[in-house]
Amino acid sequence: MEKKAYLVGSGIASMASAAYMIRDGNMPGKNIHIFDAVGLKGGSLDGAGTPDKGYVLRGGRMLNFSYVCTYDLLSFIPSLTDPEKTVLDEIELFNEKFRTASKARVIANGEITDVTSMGFSHKDRLDLIEIMLHGEDHLGEKRISDCFHPSFFETNFWYMWCSMFAFEPWHSAVEFKRYLHRFVHEFPRINTLSGVDRTPYNQYDSIVLPLVKWLGEQGVVFEMCTQVTDLEFSPAKFVKRIHHSKGTVTVNESDIVFVTIGSMTAASTLGSMTAAPVLNTQKPVDWALWEKIALDRPEFGNPSVFDSRIEESKWESFTVTFRDPRFFQLMEEFSGNEAGSGGLVTFKDSNWLMSIVLAHQPHFINQPANIQVCWGYGLFPDKVGNYVQKKMSECTGEEIMRELLGHLKFDESILNTCICIPCMMPYITSQFLTRSKGDRPQVIPEGYPNIAFIGQFCEIPDDVVFTVEYSVRAAQTAVYALLNIDKKPVPMYKGDHDPKVLFNAVKTSLK
Structure with a gap:
């Protein structure tokens, strides 16, 4: 049988x-x-939609050279467009051509913030070393906030790290520790996101x-x-x-x-330009x-x-479909990055802690040349906005766009040529609890x-x-x-065992 x-x-x-x-x-x-x-x-x-009704992406995920199992999988799956190439070939060629080098990683008061320094105090550095040295059994059910002074959550490092990986202060200290070890090689370039691979x-x-x-x-x-x-x-x-x-x-x-x-x-739910998503x-x-x-x-x-624990695991994303190139043009002028070269832009002073990313266009296979699509999210959907006096979770797509345009100081006439579809996700960070x-x-x-x-x-x-x-x-x-196959998963990349990686991480933390 x-x-x-x-x-x-x-x-x-x-x-x-x-x-x-x-x-x-x-x-x-x-x-x-x-x-x-x-x-x-x-x-x-997932990813779906049309130019007329708007595109929707619930989330977006970065890739990295350290994703050795993922890259192994994609190394034997043929490309959709060229059977002579694999999906991995396509990704590598794409990232050689369109390299990520953010010039506007963090924004505050409508201006680009200098994040070449991590902004650590001496205590922050000691606390980071301590959490990395402690075993997981010792950390147990501690939250990240149990391991750091409140000022740590105002550092440049935290704004970049939490928006890149979607961490919040009440999340698991064990998961935070694992991320520190797993991505310590990205410390020196967290401000440019140049280690991020895209599809x-x-x-x-x-x-x-x-x-x-x-x-x-x-x-x-x-x-x-x-x-x-x-x-x-x-x-x-x-x-x-x-x-x-x-x-x-x-x-x-x-x-x-x-x-x-x-x-x-x-249990994800979608809103529209005129309706907020229902939790x-x-x-x-x-x-x-x-x-x-x-x-x-x-x-x-x-x-x-x-x-x-939905109140601890939920946040809200939004996908914006533009029928006019003006928003992308203004963002490129403001950030100094062409779409697809900058990665995540985080608004440090946003009550929602909002971030957006302008991917290389087209972002969907059948997306028309005159359409642009960007994605964003807010980590604190139950806080009242800075420009729209409502919780993000209560906002329509139009109101989310007003908030975004307010942070960027862009003209609201852009609202006339875009479709913003918000998405509430109750369990999106449940794995971090x-x-x-x-x-x-x-x-x-x-x-x-x-x-x-x-x-x-x-x-x-x-x-x-x-x-x-x-x-x-x-x-x-x-x-x-x-299947009793005499084989093990591809060995995990462990930059935390590499003296050069650790030296560069320490050097970055001292800036």
């Missing part, structure tokens, strides 16, 4: 798992079934679509609009049945089941399966730690022979969540273990 694989969720973790099953496990694609409750493949790596288009068009096409060509079966509601286990802890909205699948002991647990974009506080289906199977199984983790050991399950839970947990809420020592890399590393870990 041929081995079969069943994967719950069609995000990057599941698609990467399927790709490695085929490449490294020699599994026929027809034996791989991917279930998803919705009709759009790609999970959180030629948004990540749905540049990564998801090529993956979907290749997996389809291999025969992988996508069963969309099919919500998995429960897993049934045998006394020997094998998954023996998968229950979903369209029926039941019998799972043999030789088969394997991969489950993407949790979702950072679950959805109902427990979404994306979390229901994990909640159900973890009941009375502590080895499956504790989902309630992550899905019951304070947690205890065991709240995230192991990729391969002990004692369960044919199930693996993948995605952003399983536990991978040392690596960092809220990255594509984490999902792909989970996929490699799960595939090699459950």
